[in-house]
Amino acid sequence: MSASFQGEITVPPKHSGNAGSSARSRSKNSSSTSSHKKEQPADARKNHAPRSDSWSANGPNGRSDSRTDSRSGTQPNAREARDGFSQRKPAQPQAVKSDADHPARPAAPTKSQPDADNAADGIRLNKAIAATGLCSRRKADELILAGRVSVDGKPEPNPGRQVLPFESIAVDDRILSAPQSYTYLMLNKPVHVVCTVSDPEGRPTVLDCLAPEYKALRLYSVGRLDYFSEGLLLLTNDGQLAQRLTHPRHHQPKTYEVLVRGTVPEGALKIMRRGMHLAEGEDIMPVEVIAQQVGGNTQLQMVLRQGLNRQIRRMCRDLGLTILRLCRVAQGSLRLGDLASGKARPLTDAEVARLRESAGLPAAR
Numbered sequence: 170m171s172a173s174f175q176g177e178i179t180v181p182p183k184h185s186g187n188a189g190s191s192a193r194s195r196s197k198n199s200s201s202t203s204s205h206k207k208e209q210p211a212d213a214r215k216n217h218a219p220r221s222d223s224w225s226a227n228g229p230n231g232r233s234d235s236r237t238d239s240r241s242g243t244q245p246n247a248r249e250a251r252d253g254f255s256q257r258k259p260a261q262p263q264a265v266k267s268d269a270d271h272p273a274r275p276a277a278p279t280k281s282q283p284d285a286d287n288a289a290d291g292i293r294l295n296k297a298i299a300a301t302g303l304c305s306r307r308k309a310d311e312l313i314l315a316g317r318v319s320v321d322g323k324p325e326p327n328p329g330r331q332v333l334p335f336e337s338i339a340v341d342d343r344i345l346s347a348p349q350s351y352t353y354l355m356l357n358k359p360v361h362v363v364c365t366v367s368d369p370e371g372r373p374t375v376l377d378c379l380a381p382e383y384k385a386l387r388l389y390s391v392g393r394l395d396y397f398s399e400g401l402l403l404l405t406n407d408g409q410l411a412q413r414l415t416h417p418r419h420h421q422p423k424t425y426e427v428l429v430r431g432t433v434p435e436g437a438l439k440i441m442r443r444g445m446h447l448a449e450g451e452d453i454m455p456v457e458v459i460a461q462q463v464g465g466n467t468q469l470q471m472v473l474r475q476g477l478n479r480q481i482r483r484m485c486r487d488l489g490l491t492i493l494r495l496c497r498v499a500q501g502s503l504r505l506g507d508l509a510s511g512k513a514r515p516l517t518d519a520e521v522a523r524l525r526e527s528a529g530l531p532a533a534r
Contacts, residue, residue: 291331294320297338299387300406301345317341352386353516353524354379354404357508364393364402375402378511391415392423392500395479400425400497401505404513413528414501420476421501421527427469427481428494433460437488441471447483456484466493501527 292300298309298318310328312318318325319339320332332338338345358364362373366389376384391403391411405411413419444455457472473480485492498505502523508514516524522532 291333293328294318294325294330294332294338295328297332298340298345301338303340303345305387312340351407351410352383352388352405353407353521354383354388354513355503355505355508355516356402356404356513357505357510358394358399358402359510360397360399363396364390372396375404379404379513383513392476394497395482398495398497399510400495401500401503402497403500403503410525410528410530413530414524415476417476419528420474422472422474423497423501424499425469425471425473425481426494426496426498427471427485427492428463429467429469429485430491430493431466432462433467433469433490437490440488441484445484445487448487449483451477453477453480453484 294313295306295309298304298312299306303309304312309318313326313328316324316326317340319342320330321336322339356375356378358375358378362375362378364375366374366376368374375390376388379388386406388404388406389408389411391405391414394400394402403414414421438458438460441456441458445453447453454475459470461468461470471481477483481495482492503516503520525532
């Protein structure tokens with residue numbers, strides 16, 4: 170029996186054996202996507218931004234604008250991200266306020282802050298006691314800590330207390346005299362005299378060479394000359410100056426006249442001038458030396474800028490030279506001149522000024 174068919178017969182295109190399944194797959198995916206869109210919340214569909222042809226949500230070049238703007242410190246909003254660039258005005262630089270815009274805060278009050286003028290005029294209590302010639306600063310500290318010192322009638326336990334010129338100081342209820350002024354003496358020390366103020370062996374000291382009015386002033390020698398040496402010796406009660414002059418940083422050049430037995434070889438002079446190494450292991454700086462024949466002996470004029478103990482005697486010993494006489498004739502700007510042996514004289518104001526200036530100190534008041 171023959172059958173007749175009504176309607177069109179759809180023939181799948183050539184070379185597409187899976188066309189039917191592909192069509193069904195696209196239809197399925199389309200319906201799935203449509204149902205997914207229907208299931209999205211209204212807020213999500215509202216916030217979805219459509220892409221334009223050339224500007225994407227990531228910017229014109231595909232770079233994300235969600236990063237923080239380095240100039241403004243804020244993130245672009247959704248509209249700016251969609252447009253691909255920020256429409257905000259560039260951030261204005263903040264004006265830097267000067268110190269004038271901020272009034273200075275008043276300084277915090279300090280406890281027991283002394284008046285500036287009084288601090289400038291006052292001196293430490295222990296120093297004021299020592300300046301009267303009663304004792305040393307160390308001994309003054311002991312007296313103060315023992316409660317034996319009073320200022321204007323009131324006990325004072327603090328050695329660092331600043332006292333003014335018009336305040337009276339008493340030790341054991343005895344009022345001390347006004348502080349003495351500084352004294353500067355030049356002594357031509359003779360041989361067989363020691364530079365200490367007292368000697369346990371009973372030998373003569375430099376104080377025995379001074380007039381009575383100077384012996385009570387607590388003077389000390391600046392530097393030393395040994396028992397067999399003679400010449401210029403500075404004596405003072407200005408402790409600050411004495412400390413500076415004996416410190417290597419402010420060491421004063423010292424000139425000596427040294428009489429040596431016989432003739433000094435030229436090789437020995439060259440060794441002195443270029444510096445030498447002592448037998449005890451110490452290195453000697455170069456010494457300026459000039460030799461002159463005196464009869465059958467040699468007079469050496471030596472300038473030292475190094476303060477080693479018995480330096481000249483040890484140098485001559487290592488070079489095989491015998492010293493007959495050793496005399497210091499100058500120290501810094503000071504000259505011994507014709508001052509007699511065993512005699513002392515006060516320095517002039519000009520000599521004191523030059524001496525203090527060479528030590529980096531202001532002129533004495």
